Amino acid sequence: MKPTSVGHAVERGIGIAVLAFALVAPALVSTPFMSAYFVNFILTQALFLGIAAASLIFLSAYGGMVSLAQVSIFGIAGFALGNAVTNGNSKGLNLGWNPWWGVIVGIVVATAIALLLGALASRSAGIYFLMITLTYAVIANVFFGANLSLSGFGGISGIEAPAFIGNVNAHPNRLYYAALAVAVLVYAGLRYLVRTPFGLALQGVRDDPVRMGSLGFNVAVHRTMAFGVAGFIAALGGVLFVWWNGHIDPASISIGAAIDLLVICVIGGLTRLEGAWLGALAFVLIQNYVRTDNLPVVGGTFHTMIGVIFLVIVLVSPGGLMGMWESLLRRFERPPQPVGVGGPSDATPSLGGPDA
Numbered sequence: 001m002k003p004t005s006v007g008h009a010v011e012r013g014i015g016i017a018v019l020a021f022a023l024v025a026p027a028l029v030s031t032p033f034m035s036a037y038f039v040n041f042i043l044t045q046a047l048f049l050g051i052a053a054a055s056l057i058f059l060s061a062y063g064g065m066v067s068l069a070q071v072s073i074f075g076i077a078g079f080a081l082g083n084a085v086t087n088g089n090s091k092g093l094n095l096g097w098n099p100w101w102g103v104i105v106g107i108v109v110a111t112a113i114a115l116l117l118g119a120l121a122s123r124s125a126g127i128y129f130l131m132i133t134l135t136y137a138v139i140a141n142v143f144f145g146a147n148l149s150l151s152g153f154g155g156i157s158g159i160e161a162p163a164f165i166g167n168v169n170a171h172p173n174r175l176y177y178a179a180l181a182v183a184v185l186v187y188a189g190l191r192y193l194v195r196t197p198f199g200l201a202l203q204g205v206r207d208d209p210v211r212m213g214s215l216g217f218n219v220a221v222h223r224t225m226a227f228g229v230a231g232f233i234a235a236l237g238g239v240l241f242v243w244w245n246g247h248i249d250p251a252s253i254s255i256g257a258a259i260d261l262l263v264i265c266v267i268g269g270l271t272r273l274e275g276a277w278l279g280a281l282a283f284v285l286i287q288n289y290v291r292t293d294n295l296p297v298v299g300g301t302f303h304t305m306i307g308v309i310f311l312v313i314v315l316v317s318p319g320g321l322m323g324m325w326e327s328l329l330r331r332f333e334r335p336p337q338p339v340g341v342g343g344p345s346d347a348t349p350s351l352g353g354p355d356a
Contacts (some may be wrong), residue, residue: 007330012232025043026039026055026176041174045284047176047182048183049261050183050277051072051182051233052071053241053276054190054273054276055230055234056070056261056262057228059226059230059273061205064206065125067133068136069137069140070261072253073110073138074110075144076106077235077238077239078241080143080249081238081239082248083150083151084105085097085101086156086160089258090151091148091152093150099162099163100244106238109242111228114234115227117136117231117350121136121223122221137253138255144249144250145183151249155247157245157247159242161175165243168246190273198225204310264279264283266310266313266320267310267313269319269320271323278304278320280306286302290305
């Protein structure tokens with residue numbers, strides 16, 4: 001059930017407030033409620049992880065495809081960028097190009113590979129699609145780990161951002177605002193896309209591919225194009241990641257990383273784009289501030305803790321945090337049910353009609 005007009009107004013107001021807070025967050029670092037670490041490492045990381053998660057949620061919510069390959073495409077963009085712009089690494093191509101050329105190469109290569117992978121998987125669905133994309137994730141991880149000319153297990157270091165961002169350690173707020181701008185554009189772009197004829201047809205393919213095919217729509221092409229769009233979005237997140245981290249290696253796109261992105265989406269909510277950034281923020285906060293050594297009942301590692309939280313959220317609300325929010329809205333907006341008083345609207349109609 002979608003929120004009513006009142007719910008939309010409330011959500012719009014909250015969205016404007018969140019955006020206003022995000023715009024002024026770097027100016028609040030000197031207050032007791034905010035620190036430079038929180039802005040630079042929590043919010044910035046949540047923004048680019050949210051962008052990658054948005055690519056997965058777009059496929060799931062509007063295409064009916066749950067993909068585990070988004071982190072791989074995210075990493076392909078990062079590896080392509082790193083090989084293009086670095087110089088002096090013991091591994092990699094060390095082309096030493098202008099950072100902007102590296103950005104273009106990274107996005108184009110990742111999007112092209114996403115289109116190819118999408119075409120290969122477009123005729124599968126459900127668990128079969130999930131397993132095919134899991135295979136993609138394994139292949140990408142093994143390929144970059146074994147290929148010393150492109151990476152090797154040590155990865156590529158010294159990846160620099162363009163001049164307008166500069167040294168990320170010296171000017172972290174510049175990357176934060178760049179990530180914020182990209183996140184807003186991705187969100188607005190996807191909201192627009194799903195209302196276009198292509199987006200509406202994609203939702204039809206999600207709901208009933210056989211019927212859409214009988215109406216003349218090419219189901220495989222729609223799925224392939226959707227996978228390409230999602231790959232482009234994941235590539236944007238990968239570019240921001242390597243600027244933020246300055247390094248990328250096969251561990252960045254391991255199976256664990258692919259599962260982490262899926263966990264982010266499930267925590268936030270696989271049916272709402274907003275859940276991408278909400279889940280990313282929750283994930284990063286847990287990763288940075290929840291220490292399992294202080295929780296003797298849980299014990300184990302961060303992934304043990306995130307697994308417990310994941311299980312609780314799935315049991316309480318299969319729609320994730322956004323599902324909880326929608327349930328709360330419905331509870332407050334449900335009109336009171338009138339008590340039957342025996343009038344015509346409450347009576348059971350007679351089988352004989354009004355003249356019986």
